Amino acid sequence: MISFSQVRKSYRGGYEALCELSFSIDTGELVFITGRSGAGKSTLLKLIPAIERPTSGTVLVNGQNIGSMRRAAIPYLRRNLGLIFQDQKLLYDRSVFDNVMLPLAFTGHAHKDAARRARAALDKVGLLAREKANPITLSGGEQQRLCIARAVVNRPSILLADEPTASLDSASAAEVVEMFRSFNQVGVTVLIATHDDALIQRLNPRVLALNQGRLAS
Amino acid sequence: MNNWLRHHWQSFGLTLRRLARNPVATLLNVTVIGVALALPLGGYMLLQNLGRVAGQLPGNPHVSLFLARDAGKNDIAALEASLKQIPGVRALRFISREQALEGLKRSENLSDVIAALQTNPLPDAFVLETVGGVAEMEKLEGQLRALPKVAHVQLDSAWVQRLDALLKLGRTAVLILATLLACGLVAVTFNTIRLQILTQKDEIEVSKLIGATDAFIRRPFFHLGLVQGVLGGVAALGIVYVCMHILNRSILGLAQLYGSDFRLSFFDLPDCLALLTFAAVLGWLGAYMSVSRHLAGIEPR
Numbered sequence: 001m002i003s004f005s006q007v008r009k010s011y012r013g014g015y016e017a018l019c020e021l022s023f024s025i026d027t028g029e030l031v032f033i034t035g036r037s038g039a040g041k042s043t044l045l046k047l048i049p050a051i052e053r054p055t056s057g058t059v060l061v062n063g064q065n066i067g068s069m070r071r072a073a074i075p076y077l078r079r080n081l082g083l084i085f086q087d088q089k090l091l092y093d094r095s096v097f098d099n100v101m102l103p104l105a106f107t108g109h110a111h112k113d114a115a116r117r118a119r120a121a122l123d124k125v126g127l128l129a130r131e132k133a134n135p136i137t138l139s140g141g142e143q144q145r146l147c148i149a150r151a152v153v154n155r156p157s158i159l160l161a162d163e164p165t166a167s168l169d170s171a172s173a174a175e176v177v178e179m180f181r182s183f184n185q186v187g188v189t190v191l192i193a194t195h196d197d198a199l200i201q202r203l204n205p206r207v208l209a210l211n212q213g214r215l216a217s
Numbered sequence: 218m219n220n221w222l223r224h225h226w227q228s229f230g231l232t233l234r235r236l237a238r239n240p241v242a243t244l245l246n247v248t249v250i251g252v253a254l255a256l257p258l259g260g261y262m263l264l265q266n267l268g269r270v271a272g273q274l275p276g277n278p279h280v281s282l283f284l285a286r287d288a289g290k291n292d293i294a295a296l297e298a299s300l301k302q303i304p305g306v307r308a309l310r311f312i313s314r315e316q317a318l319e320g321l322k323r324s325e326n327l328s329d330v331i332a333a334l335q336t337n338p339l340p341d342a343f344v345l346e347t348v349g350g351v352a353e354m355e356k357l358e359g360q361l362r363a364l365p366k367v368a369h370v371q372l373d374s375a376w377v378q379r380l381d382a383l384l385k386l387g388r389t390a391v392l393i394l395a396t397l398l399a400c401g402l403v404a405v406t407f408n409t410i411r412l413q414i415l416t417q418k419d420e421i422e423v424s425k426l427i428g429a430t431d432a433f434i435r436r437p438f439f440h441l442g443l444v445q446g447v448l449g450g451v452a453a454l455g456i457v458y459v460c461m462h463i464l465n466r467s468i469l470g471l472a473q474l475y476g477s478d479f480r481l482s483f484f485d486l487p488d489c490l491a492l493l494t495f496a497a498v499l500g501w502l503g504a505y506m507s508v509s510r511h512l513a514g515i516e517p518r
Contacts, residue, residue: 049426051517072430079428089423102424105227106433108220150427 001027001158001189002048007057009043009213017043019213021057025191027157030184032200033193035210041193042086044210045160048191049081050074062157079107082151082188084161088143090135096122096146097131103154121153125179141172148179158189165196173199224436232440235413246409246445250402251452254496257395259457264387266481267380280354282343282361283369292366293341299364300343305357308346314339340368399499402449406442406503407510413441414511426517438508439501446500450493458483 003024010016018040025031033041046052047059050066059066064077091099100121104114122128125145130138135146144164151159161180165173177199184190194200200207209216236243282300284293293311300309317339322331347357354372361370414421424434465480472479484492 051426075425075428075430077428078426081428083426085426089419089426091420091423093420103427106224106424106429108223110223154428 001025001029001062002191003058003060004044004047005058005060007047007054007059009040009047009052010055017213018047018054021213021215023208023215025189027189028184028187030181030190030203030205031192031208032203032205033191033208033210034195034197034200035216036195038212039210040213041210042162043213045162045191045193048158048160049078049083075106079103079154080156080158082148082154082156082159084144084147084151084159084164086162086166088147090143090146090150092134092136094134095131096127096133096135096138099135099146100149100153103150107154117153118149121149124152125149139172141168141175144168144172144176145179148176152183152188156188159183159191161190161192163194164192165194165199170198174202177203224433225440228436229440229444232437232444235437235441236444243445243448246405247448247452249405250445250449250496250500251456253398253401253405254449254453254492255456255460257391257398258453258492259460260387260391260394262457262461262481262484264384264391265484267387268384269482270479280345280347280357280361281371282345282367283371284341284343285366285368286340288341288366296343296364296366300345303357303360305347305353305360306345307348310344312342312344314341317342399495402446402496402499403503403506406445406500407507409445410438410442410504410507411511413438414507414515418515421512421515422517425515431512435508435512438512439504442500442502442504442507443497444500446496446498446503447493449500450496453496454484454489454492 001024005022007018007021008016009018021040021044033044035041043052047054047066048061050069054067057067061077062080064073066077069077091102097118100118101114104117109117119128119131122131125148127138127142127145127149130142135143138146144167148161148164151161159180164176164180168176173196180190180192181203284296288296297309297311300306314337318331318337321327321339345361347354358370358372361367421434461481461483468480
């Protein structure tokens with residue numbers, strides 16, 4: 001499903017974010033990527049939806065080579081991925097409901113069908129009652145759950161989350177992690193970048209530990 | 218196909234809602250475009266009306282042929298016969314010196330002067346209606362001069378030519394003005410769309426991240442340029458229409474003095490539609506340039 005082989009990512013100025021990285025993740029796995037700030041967790045996650053391209057090596061996602069992918073093909077790759085960002089990237093000029101509707105605007109769903117799906121996603125993260133609210137009025141945990149709803153509304157086969165619990169109290173963090181686990185249980189491949197050790201101990205998942213852009217053994 | 222149409226429809230609705238949400242900004246933009254378009258449009262309307270007046274004048278100008286004082290009845294008959302032989306002459310009318318004097322007596326200002334005259338100073342004359350262009354006219358003039366008992370030949374085509382040349386000059390000026398202001402319209406749209414893109418930077422970035430195609434992201438901006446152009450065109454037509462009515466009030470008084478019922482008339486429907494299409498295309502072009510320039514710069518990091 002996702003496979004990295006000999007992946008190197010260096011930025012201008014010679015900074016190497018990832019170095020000789022090789023691993024593969026099967027369909028339906030739940031994998032945590034850990035490491036200190038600057039270890040390359042975010043870079044790794046950005047390579048999968050082609051936000052960044054590898055400097056050398058191959059990144060395969062669902063059999064597609066990210067490094068050589070045409071620009072025009074990227075949107076279709078991303079529609080099959082659910083992305084949850086560190087900075088959330090919610091739109092505060094529209095309601096909770098419209099935020100979740102955004103990914104359905106360009107996938108060709110009829111409005112009625114799209115609205116039904118959006119409400120189902122909001123229901124799954126427990127925000128159905130707040131659909132008319134502005135995201136700015138939500139608590140930190142609720143905002144993070146809204147991000148999850150937006151990420152899953154297209155029913156992606158892969159979920160990528162960058163530090164999803166970083167700004168949350170432990171109760172909210174537990175809720176969010178529980179959600180990821182429930183998506184994983186219905187067959188979604190889940191990748192979570194985190195430095196929250198408590199989280200990892202509770203779930204006991206597969207862990208990819210990064211240290212200065214390399215896999216730590 | 219259905220999907221594509223629905224996308225366009227949704228994007229169009231979104232554009233209208235966005236415009237309605239910022240009525241002041243929309244109004245200002247539309248006014249700028251409207252005024253810019255109204256200048257050449259007003260000029261064009263004036264020219265069209267002048268052209269209409271010029272078109273009402275006899276297309277083939279008249280030639281007045283004044284006879285020598287000593288021309289007798291036989292000379293006149295002979296001349297009439299030979300004039301009818303000339304190919305460039307389509308019709309002719311004889312005005313005797315008595316008729317000409319009667320005509321002058323009827324005009325108020327001159328009747329006193331005429332009454333004081335003891336003899337009739339006017340010559341007999343022929344008025345010829347001719348066919349042919351400027352070159353033929355000049356040839357005809359020479360031909361007429363050579364006829365016996367002809368004292369003077371007067372072409373009244375000169376001022377028609379002058380009017381024609383003036384209209385041509387006016388058209389060129391309007392065309393230059395229109396070109397310049399069309400560039401202005403494109404620039405205004407370019408800038409509006411740039412601001413709109415900056416305002417929606419977050420939305421564009423998120424849309425790109427969750428799988429929106431470039432075409433999908435561009436579409437509302439094209440629609441925005443298009444709608445703004447059309448609204449500007451409507452504003453321009455409105456401005457010119459109002460100005461025309463104001464001018465007509467003064468023109469009516471002036472025309473009455475000259476015994477004419479001349480008044481400016483507005484564009485017909487095809488002209489209006491052509492203008493709106495033109496404005497729409499310019500708006501779209503401005504949007505296209507702006508989107509090509511600015512959208513690529515917004516890439517998720």
